[in-house]
Amino acid sequence: MKAVVKISGSLFDEDDAADKIRSFAEVLDEFQERGNLVAAVVGGGRRSRELIELGRKIGASEDVLDEVGIDLTRINAKILISALRNSYPKVIIDLREAEVAWSLRRIPVAGGLSPGHSTNAVAALLAEHLRADLFVNLTKAGAVYDRDPSLYRDARALERVTIEDLRRILKGSFEAGTYELIDDVAVGIIERSRIRTVIAGMSAADLRKALYGERIGSIVVFE
Ligand code: UTP
Numbered sequence: 001m002k003a004v005v006k007i008s009g010s011l012f013d014e015d016d017a018a019d020k021i022r023s024f025a026e027v028l029d030e031f032q033e034r035g036n037l038v039a040a041v042v043g044g045g046r047r048s049r050e051l052i053e054l055g056r057k058i059g060a061s062e063d064v065l066d067e068v069g070i071d072l073t074r075i076n077a078k079i080l081i082s083a084l085r086n087s088y089p090k091v092i093i094d095l096r097e098a099e100v101a102w103s104l105r106r107i108p109v110a111g112g113l114s115p116g117h118s119t120n121a122v123a124a125l126l127a128e129h130l131r132a133d134l135f136v137n138l139t140k141a142g143a144v145y146d147r148d149p150s151l152y153r154d155a156r157a158l159e160r161v162t163i164e165d166l167r168r169i170l171k172g173s174f175e176a177g178t179y180e181l182i183d184d185v186a187v188g189i190i191e192r193s194r195i196r197t198v199i200a201g202m203s204a205a206d207l208r209k210a211l212y213g214e215r216i217g218s219i220v221v222f223e
Contacts, residue, residue: 001036002102003134003211006123008202009043010140012076023204025083031211032086032107038211039098039108039130041123042080048072066115073111073119081109095129102130121185128193135190135197136210139181142201144169144218160221161199163191194222 007024014020031038048069055065077091088101092110101108113122120137127135141149143157144165158165166187182199190197200206200217209216 001134001211002038002130002132003031003036003136004039004041004123004127004130004132005136005207005211006041006120006138007043007080008139009045009048009073009076009119010202011042011045012079013046020204021080021083024207025080025085027204027207027211028107029085032105036211037102037105037130039092039102039110039126039132040077040080041110041119041126042073042076043119044069044072044076044111047075063115066112070112070115075111077109077111084109095126098126098130117185118183120182121189124186124189124195124197127195127197128189133196134211135195136207137182137197137199138202138207138210139199140202141181141199142206142217144181144199158218159215161218162221162223163187166190166220190220191222196220 005028011017011020011024028038028040051068051072052065055068074091081087081089081091084107086107088104088106088108092098092101092108093113098108098110110122110126112119123137124135144161145155145157147155149155166182169181189195197220198210198217200210206216
């Protein structure tokens, strides 16, 4: 089984981040040690948003702010690499390098790659490039809802979602630091390569379930 996992940058913001990072790393290591191949992509979290905001206040251009975000994602990637037993030692900065890591049976860890999109897009691209059987997208929301759960108390988590559902929930904001649950670029890649995608929550338990095929969060279906 070949899987690509996107981990929200919020992992690195928590008070108990060290324990959480270790528990995520353990699930990834164990999955790989059982004969599977896994790659991880991490977001920038609060620190990237704060620094992007700082840069915006002093008038930096959006592409420069994206670069600031990418740098922060790569710092988070370095932290995750340190927690893994089976990691490729350097942060992945182009898609093909992840293939090299897999050929050495090492776990490639990436942050952002280029301005203009989010780490969700990077993860989808990596899943496409590596012909992964599964793309697991771990987000704070934990699933795709029929309506915005922060606005509607009766919002319902959807077990199965279509590409159209994903497009509907996109907020359409593409400023640096503001990409939401999933971005347009990621949805387009999932669609064109019909990547088996599961959107689940930010816990090691959810990650384990998603990797081992247990029902969790929302799964993208193609009609
Ligand atoms: P993300 O938006 O992906 O991280 O990257 P996040 O805020 O932690 O989001 P989640 O919770 O993981 O989904 C941080 C910023 O880095 C830039 C963007 O500005 C993005 O908002 N970035 C990231 C890029 O420009 N290109 C990339 O390939 C990745």
